[in-house]
Amino acid sequence: MLEIKDLHVAVDGKEILKGLTLSIEAGQVHAIMGPNGSGKSTLSYVLAGRAGYEITSGSITYNGEDLNALKPEERAAKGVFLAMQYPVEIPGVTTLTFLKTALNAQRRARGEKEVDAMTVLKTVRKRAAALKVSEEMLKRALNVGFSGGEKKRLEILQMSLFEPKLAILDETDSGLDIDALKLVAEGVNALRGPERAMLVITHYQRLLDYIVPDRIHVLAKGRIVAEGGKELAHELEAKGYEHIVGKAA
Amino acid sequence: MNANAHWLDERRAEAANRFAALGVPHRRIEDWKYSDLKTAIGSANDEAAASWAVGALPDGVELFDLANTAAAPEWVRAHLGTLPQNALASASFAHARAGFALRVARNKAAGPLHVEFAKSGSIRVLVVLEEGASLTLCETQKTDGYSNLGLEFVVGVNAQLTHIRMAPHAAGAVQVEEYAIQIARDAVYRAHLFNAGAKLGRAEFQIALAGENSGAHLSGVSVLGGMAHADVSTHIIHAVGHTTSTQLFKHIAGGKSRAVYQGRITVEQGADKSDSRQTAKALLMGERAEADLKPELEIFADDVKCAHGAAVGDLDANSLFYLRARGIPEAEARNMLVRAFLEEAVDEIADESIRATVWQAVEDALPGAMAP
Numbered sequence: 268m269l270e271i272k273d274l275h276v277a278v279d280g281k282e283i284l285k286g287l288t289l290s291i292e293a294g295q296v297h298a299i300m301g302p303n304g305s306g307k308s309t310l311s312y313v314l315a316g317r318a319g320y321e322i323t324s325g326s327i328t329y330n331g332e333d334l335n336a337l338k339p340e341e342r343a344a345k346g347v348f349l350a351m352q353y354p355v356e357i358p359g360v361t362t363l364t365f366l367k368t369a370l371n372a373q374r375r376a377r378g379e380k381e382v383d384a385m386t387v388l389k390t391v392r393k394r395a396a397a398l399k400v401s402e403e404m405l406k407r408a409l410n411v412g413f414s415g416g417e418k419k420r421l422e423i424l425q426m427s428l429f430e431p432k433l434a435i436l437d438e439t440d441s442g443l444d445i446d447a448l449k450l451v452a453e454g455v456n457a458l459r460g461p462e463r464a465m466l467v468i469t470h471y472q473r474l475l476d477y478i479v480p481d482r483i484h485v486l487a488k489g490r491i492v493a494e495g496g497k498e499l500a501h502e503l504e505a506k507g508y509e510h511i512v513g514k515a516a
Numbered sequence: 517m518n519a520n521a522h523w524l525d526e527r528r529a530e531a532a533n534r535f536a537a538l539g540v541p542h543r544r545i546e547d548w549k550y551s552d553l554k555t556a557i558g559s560a561n562d563e564a565a566a567s568w569a570v571g572a573l574p575d576g577v578e579l580f581d582l583a584n585t586a587a588a589p590e591w592v593r594a595h596l597g598t599l600p601q602n603a604l605a606s607a608s609f610a611h612a613r614a615g616f617a618l619r620v621a622r623n624k625a626a627g628p629l630h631v632e633f634a635k636s637g638s639i640r641v642l643v644v645l646e647e648g649a650s651l652t653l654c655e656t657q658k659t660d661g662y663s664n665l666g667l668e669f670v671v672g673v674n675a676q677l678t679h680i681r682m683a684p685h686a687a688g689a690v691q692v693e694e695y696a697i698q699i700a701r702d703a704v705y706r707a708h709l710f711n712a713g714a715k716l717g718r719a720e721f722q723i724a725l726a727g728e729n730s731g732a733h734l735s736g737v738s739v740l741g742g743m744a745h746a747d748v749s750t751h752i753i754h755a756v757g758h759t760t761s762t763q764l765f766k767h768i769a770g771g772k773s774r775a776v777y778q779g780r781i782t783v784e785q786g787a788d789k790s791d792s793r794q795t796a797k798a799l800l801m802g803e804r805a806e807a808d809l810k811p812e813l814e815i816f817a818d819d820v821k822c823a824h825g826a827a828v829g830d831l832d833a834n835s836l837f838y839l840r841a842r843g844i845p846e847a848e849a850r851n852m853l854v855r856a857f858l859e860e861a862v863d864e865i866a867d868e869s870i871r872a873t874v875w876q877a878v879e880d881a882l883p884g885a886m887a888p
Contacts, residue, residue, distance in 0.1 A: 315841045318833070343843035355838040359856025365842075368852065373843035425842065 268293045268464045269314075269433055274325035276306075276313050282323065283309040285489035293432070294461040298475055299468045300500065301486035302508045307468045308352060310486070311437040314466075315349040316342050329433065343369075344376030346432030350422040350439050357409040362421065365409045366391055370428060394427045398454050416447035423454040434458070435466045440474035452477030472504040487512040524585050527597040532610035538603035550776040550808040551747045553604075556690045556716040562607060562664035564637030565614035571631070576624030577651070582615040582640055592617045596642050599668045599696035600722060608638045608666030608694065615640035620649035620675075627652030627678070628870075636661025636689075642668045645675035645703075652867070657683040657717075662690040669695065673727065674702040680870055681719065681736075682877060685712035685744060685884070694720045701727025708865045709736030709765075710874050712881040713744025713773060721750040725759035725790075735764045735864035737874070740773035740805070741884030747776035754783040754790040757817070763794040766861040768854055770801035770885035780812040781822060788819040798828045799857055801885055850886060 269291045276284040283306045291297050301307050313320040314327065316339035327334040334342065357365070371381040382390075391405065398420045410418050419439055426434055436455065440448055455478050459465070467478055475483070475497065483500055485493040485508070493499065493511045503511060541547070542554035573579055580592055588596070596617065597609050614637070620626050629651060633639060636659060645651055649672065659665070671677045683691065691714045699705050711717060723732045738746040752761045767775035777796040798807030809826035831853055839849035858878060865871045 315837075317837050317841075338846070339837065339840040340843050340845045340849075343841060349841055351838070351841075355832075355834045357835050357838070357853070357856060359859045360852055365839075368848075369839070369842035369844055372845060372848065376843065376845075429843070 268330060269466070270328040272326045274327060275323045276309055277321045277323050278309060278319060283489055284313070286325070287486070287489065287491060289484060289491060291464045291466060293464050295481045296459060296465040296467060296478065298480035298483045298500070299466060299486050300470070300472070300483060300503060302512070303470065305486045306489045307486055308437060311349055311435050311468055314435055315339055315347065340372065341376065343429070344373045348426050348429055348431030348434045350426055350434065350436045352438040352441060354410050354418040354422055356411045358411050360409050362407060362409050363388065363391065363405045366425065366428060369425070373429060391424070391428060395424055397457070398424050398427075399450060400424050415442040416444070419443060419447070419451055420454070423451055427454065427458055432462065433464050433466070435468065437468045438470065439467070440469055440471060448474065449477060472500040475500045485511055523593050524596070528610050531597065531601060531606040534601060534606040535603055535610055538606070541603055547749065547778065550774065550778075551716055551718050551745065553690070553692065553716060553718070557662045560636070560662040560690070562638040562662055563611050564635070565612070566633055566637040566639045566659055566663045566665065567635045568614065568616060568639055569632045569634075570616060571629060574626040574629055576621045576649070577626045577629060578619045578621070580617040582617060583613065591619055591644055592642060595644055595668065595670050596640070599698055601666070601696065602694065602720070602722070604664055604692055604720070605666045605694040605696060608664045609640060612638035612640035612666065614638070617642040617644070619644045620646060620651045622646040623648040625650045628654050630654045630656070632656045632658060633663070633665060634658045634660075636663050638663070639665045641665070642670070643677070644670045645672050645677055647673045648675060650676040652678045652680070654680045654870070655682065657681065657691055657693065658686070659691050660686060660689045663692065665693045667693065667695045669697040669705065671697065671699045671703045671705050673700045675700070676703065677705045679705070679707045681707065681709045682873070683709070683711045683714070683717060683719070683746070684877065685881060686714040686717070687742070689714040690716045692718050692720070695722065697721065697723045697732070699723065699725050699727065699730040699732060702729045703727065704731045704733070707734045707736070708870070708874070709734070709748060710877050711736065711738040711740070711746035711748070712877070713738065713740040713746040715743070716745050716747075718747040718749065723750070723752045723761075724755050725753065725761065726755050728756055728758045731760040733762045733864070735861045737765070737858050737861050737878065738767040738775050739878055739881035739885045740768065740775055741770040741881070741887055742773060743771065744773040747778075749776070749778040751780045751782070752792065754781070754787045754792065757786065757788045757790060759787065759790050761792045763796070764861050764864060765796040766858050767796070767798040767807055768801060768858070768885045769798060769805035769807050770887060772802065772804045773885070774805070775807045777808070778810045778812070779824070780814065782814045783817045783820050783822065785816040787817045790817060790820045792820070792822045794824045796826045797857070799854065800828060800830055802888065851882065854882065854886070
């Protein structure tokens with residue numbers, strides 16, 4: 268589904284990703300682990316199409332298509348979803364209005380029929396309950412005054428509403444206490460399926476106790492320096508990044 | 517003029533002298549730094565009579581045509597031309613032969629009343645609300661050429677005046693309007709402005725909170741594109757204590773347009789327990805657009821609350837990316853963010869149908885402001 272080959276990405280002229288290669292099949296959950304500054308967020312932003320992230324060489328192929336040729340909104344319509352590390356607060360746009368606008372924009376782009384406000388509300392309510400996203404939160408301005416945990420739960424609610432094919436979770440665990448983490452992980456696990464691929468990006472092994480990946484890649488200094496099964500997370504936790512990064516260098 | 521009009525001659529002569537002494541404002545005068553009137557009007561003058569039309573009069577409202585000053589009733593004689601006048605208000609008072617006066621009788625709740633201005637030249641308007649009266653005045657500014665409109669609002673004890681001012685886009689027009697407003701004890705004046713800009717457009721408010729527990733609440737949005745210019749300059753004087761003023765202005769400036777807000781607050785000596793808040797924000801949609809926001813405080817009392825804030829910025833790149841990453845196309849995402857930016861100011865309007873009218877005007881003006 269996703270094939271990244273020898274990807275080099277520069278931000279403000281500085282190379283951050285230096286030859287990253289990775290491929291994910293439908294139905295799989297992969298994790299990217301890495302220390303601060305390894306290029307994790309750059310990878311997530313370049314996949315979502317954020318301006319200012321320049322691909323200097325290499326390629327990203329998504330379902331046979333050059334992902335880099337697509338605008339962020341086109342990627343979303345084609346099933347790419349990035350759960351952001353820092354969801355943005357947007358005063359003046361209510362959460363429910365935003366969800367309806369986004370859902371219908373994606374449907375419109377895919378040539379599907381738009382859904383009315385009532386149907387969106389019903390669908391959102393059903394999914395919100397499991398994530399403990401309250402009715403009151405849906406009426407508030409998007410992310411405004413939400414706690415860290417509420418913001419992350421809303422990201423997962425969006426993921427469940429938009430039903431993406433490729434979900435990228437950028438440090439979804441950061442800033443969460445253990446109860447919030449479990450809630451978010453349950454939400455993510457409920458969305459695992461044979462049609463869907465997930466890329467879970469995290470600094471800590473803790474999240475991977477709850478979202479168990481099929482494969483782990485260790486990112487350091489812009490490259491994948493180690494790969495393995497779920498047990499790699501525990502090795503990292505026990506021995507630290509320096510051990511593995513150092514060995515690879 | 518016959519002898520009956522004598523009461524006005526003296527006031528007009530004084531105004532003419534004031535204008536002669538002050539002259540047409542230009543950008544070297546601090547208050548006109550961002551709006552160069554002299555250059556904009558060139559050789560045009562305001563001596564013609566602009567036109568006005570007043571819609572159906574609600575019950576309890578009396579209308580007097582100022583073309584017939586000799587027959588002016590006592591309430592017109594008592595108030596017309598009595599509030600403070602700057603250079604342009606002096607000019608409109610000295611030159612205007614057209615205009616009207618409105619009075620809302622004691623304890624009458626009237627409105628909405630629609631007023632429209634057109635053509636070029638001067639007009640004089642007097643609005644008097646007697647004790648306990650209320651009125652919603654919906655003004656539409658459609659003048660062309662150079663127009664200079666001088667309005668006086670006398671808001672009596674415990675009266676309520678809500679003033680909606682719609683100024684749709686007028687590319688070639690130079691539109692100047694001065695409002696002199698006096699607010700008595702327990703009375704409230706509310707103004708909601710919409711500007712799409714003109715060649716030069718300026719709405720100038722000189723508001724005196726003259727009685728305890730009076731309030732002035734101003735809000736507005738400007739949505740400007742192309743070469744449009746819109747200037748809102750306010751001066752609110754807290755003349756006595758226990759008075760309140762709030763101002764909230766949001767401006768969108770695209771193309772090569774210019775949005776100006778100057779807000780001066782004066783709290784006079786002894787006007788303790790005055791409370792004043794003003795916020796002005798502008799979003800620049802074009803690299804050559806300009807916004808000038810200048811809040812100013814002059815406080816001569818000790819026990820007052822005054823807060824002000826001004827900010828000029830671009831559309832937030834993080835917000836834009838977030839919306840696009842959720843599938844919302846760029847143009848739609850930008851529109852969403854712009855509407856969200858304006859919403860707080862539009863929401864100040866209590867009446868739902870007026871709010872809808874303002875939103876429609878915003879929708880009409882937005883494509884021009886968003887165009888590169």
